[in-house]
Amino acid sequence: xxxxxxxxxxxxxxxxxxxxxxxxxxxxxxxxxxxxxxxxxxxxxxxxxxxxxxxxxxxxxxxxxxxxxxxxxxxxxxxxxxxxxxxxxxxxxxxxxxxxxxxxxxxxxxxxxxxxxxxxxxxxxxxxxxxxxxxxxxxxxxxxxxxxxxxxxxxxxxxxxxxxxxxxxxxxxxxxxxxxxxxxxxxxxxxxxxxxxxxxxxxxxxxxxxxxxxxxxxxxxxxxxxxxxxxxxxxxxxxxxxxxxxxxxxxxxxxxxxxxxxxxxxxxxxxxxxxxxxxxxxxxxxxxxxxxxxxxxxxxxxxxxx
Amino acid sequence: xxxxxxxxxxxxxxxxxxxxxxxxxxxxxxxxxxxxxxxxxxxxxxxxxxxxxxxxxxxxxxxxxxxxxxxxxxxxxxxxxxxxxxxxxxxxxxxxxxxxxxxxxxxxxxxxxxxxxxxxxxxxxxxxxxxxxxxxxxxxxxxxxxxxxxxxxxxxxxxxxxxxxxxxxxxxxxxxxxxxxxxxxxxxxxxxxxxxxxxxxxxxxxxxxxxxxxxxxxxxxxxxxxxxxxxxxxxxxxxxxxxxxxxxxxxxxxxxxxxxxxxxxxxxxxxxx
Numbered sequence: 001x002x003x004x005x006x007x008x009x010x011x012x013x014x015x016x017x018x019x020x021x022x023x024x025x026x027x028x029x030x031x032x033x034x035x036x037x038x039x040x041x042x043x044x045x046x047x048x049x050x051x052x053x054x055x056x057x058x059x060x061x062x063x064x065x066x067x068x069x070x071x072x073x074x075x076x077x078x079x080x081x082x083x084x085x086x087x088x089x090x091x092x093x094x095x096x097x098x099x100x101x102x103x104x105x106x107x108x109x110x111x112x113x114x115x116x117x118x119x120x121x122x123x124x125x126x127x128x129x130x131x132x133x134x135x136x137x138x139x140x141x142x143x144x145x146x147x148x149x150x151x152x153x154x155x156x157x158x159x160x161x162x163x164x165x166x167x168x169x170x171x172x173x174x175x176x177x178x179x180x181x182x183x184x185x186x187x188x189x190x191x192x193x194x195x196x197x198x199x200x201x202x203x204x205x206x207x208x209x210x211x212x213x214x215x216x217x218x219x220x221x222x223x224x225x226x227x228x229x230x231x232x233x234x235x236x237x238x239x240x241x242x243x244x245x246x247x248x249x250x251x252x253x254x255x256x257x258x259x260x261x262x263x264x265x266x267x268x269x270x271x272x273x274x275x276x277x278x279x280x281x282x283x284x285x286x287x288x289x290x291x292x293x294x295x296x297x298x299x300x301x302x303x304x305x306x
Numbered sequence: 307x308x309x310x311x312x313x314x315x316x317x318x319x320x321x322x323x324x325x326x327x328x329x330x331x332x333x334x335x336x337x338x339x340x341x342x343x344x345x346x347x348x349x350x351x352x353x354x355x356x357x358x359x360x361x362x363x364x365x366x367x368x369x370x371x372x373x374x375x376x377x378x379x380x381x382x383x384x385x386x387x388x389x390x391x392x393x394x395x396x397x398x399x400x401x402x403x404x405x406x407x408x409x410x411x412x413x414x415x416x417x418x419x420x421x422x423x424x425x426x427x428x429x430x431x432x433x434x435x436x437x438x439x440x441x442x443x444x445x446x447x448x449x450x451x452x453x454x455x456x457x458x459x460x461x462x463x464x465x466x467x468x469x470x471x472x473x474x475x476x477x478x479x480x481x482x483x484x485x486x487x488x489x490x491x492x493x494x495x496x497x498x499x500x501x502x503x504x505x506x507x508x509x510x511x512x513x514x515x516x517x518x519x520x521x522x523x524x525x526x527x528x529x530x531x532x533x534x535x536x537x538x539x540x541x542x543x544x545x546x547x548x549x550x551x552x553x554x555x556x557x558x559x560x561x562x563x564x565x566x567x568x569x570x571x572x573x574x575x576x577x578x579x
Contacts, residue, residue: 225329
């Protein structure tokens with residue numbers, strides 16, 4: 001297959017490129033972040049720009065894996081909206097215009113949001129109910145729902161929306177890895193939500209499997225069982241620092257703590273866990289790394305800072 | 307320390323899929339279960355001296371729903387049924403309760419509840435657990451049940467129908483459970499609803515003798531024979547409420563029988579005779 005990957009130079013993107021190349025596919029990458037010495041045909045362009053459309057026209061890929069979304073909450077407001085929604089729209093329109101057969105939108109399980117009264121295991125048919133508590137996620141939720149409209153707007157294009165849980169592994173990239181980098185990890189006192197994560201290599205396998213099976217629809221993707229945040233922190237050989245919620249929201253952005261919007265605290269108070277049984281059964285997906293091995297591979301790459 | 311050893315041995319015999327660090331896929335934790343049971347054993351055995359009947363009606367494995375009555379301000383009755391399934395069953399089973407949603411919002415309480423298998427009472431959670439062959443514990447009276455005052459302790463208030471629709475949908479047997487004693491343990495004379503709202507609680511129970519400490523009343527728990535209902539869960543309300551009434555009657559009969567027994571009256575032979 002000829003596979004185009006917008007967002008190829010991220011951590012998971014590079015691992016996916018390596019896997020697909022090894023499997024004998026021809027891979028082309030697009031990213032506005034540079035990738036020096038990229039082992040594939042790579043274009044340093046923004047997916048929303050004219051030059052990106054030219055890449056679609058020239059390369060005529062069979063499949064597209066859209067990973068060019070910004071999840072980092074450090075990037076705020078208008079720019080995130082433009083990239084996540086404008087970019088997703090551009091990718092799907094080019095995919096249809098240039099005869100792509102299969103398009104995968106790589107989304108996040110945080111779509112469902114976190115709350116004290118939401119079901120523990122979210123299934124694909126649930127609406128994003130907790131958006132009011134964390135409005136900063138609106139652009140990602142909208143991009144996810146917009147991508148799914150391709151299922152009825154472009155019936156000739158097989159569309160798969162994947163809602164993938166947190167990833168953890170040797171690249172140290174991603175929301176959870178960023179949260180665990182320091183020696184001390186803050187928690188909200190009295191709250192210890194389940195965290196669901198999978199090894200980067202398993203995420204790559206899940207995407208590669210989706211490329212080979214071409215399912216239409218929306219799927220939650222997860223591997224091993226979730227575990228409480230405090231146990232994730234301890235297994236990563238970090239020290240959990242439980243702070244009262246009021247104090248923690250005041251400290252955010254100071255003393256080396258990341259600057260996060262207030263809504264982000266709901267994701268360290270309440271769990272976001274998905275039921276990924278549909279993906280497991282239909283794709284026959286089996287994860288290779290359990291929850292403890294996954295933390296271990298992160299810990300080996302990023303030992304506790306001295 | 308004696309209780310600690312018994313708690314450890316009991317939790318180690320639980321047939322749940324714990325991982326290498328003692329956590330099951332719902333985040334239920336061996337560590338938390340041990341601690342909770344160590345605290346519960348002296349209350350169960352000595353303070354409330356719980357007497358159990360019909361524990362053999364609770365299936366050893368596979369999906370099932372314990373449906374019980376509430377009384378006495380806070381859900382001590384649920385804690386004792388939870389204790390009975392751990393301490394009287396061989397192998398022990400974890401009764402996973404469907405708790406009020408407000409509990410999840412409270413620090414520590416929500417965290418501990420979920421670590422010992424008590425989750426927010428939303429239908430999705432209940433269905434997931436039953437499909438996973440767990441033992442569910444349901445109190446269809448909800449907060450209105452715990453809000454019963456001392457003089458109402460042996461009565462039943464309105465049952466919801468959600469539990470029955472779930473039982474029909476998942477083909478889970480219902481084991482009716484009657485608990486006597488919770489109303490005496492925490493004899494409430496009134497409920498302060500406005501004060502409760504101030505703390506994010508449905509109400510604060512006002513106890514007869516002033517102190518919010520349970521009295522060492524004797525508890526009796528009776529598990530009835532499993533009841534099975536055939537259907538899909540999409541039946542009309544009148545059909546479902548008909549089934550609900552049968553479960554409610556079964557619990558009511560066991561309660562009435564228990565009250566007679568406590569008064570030293572001879573048992574009535576009405577049931578099934």
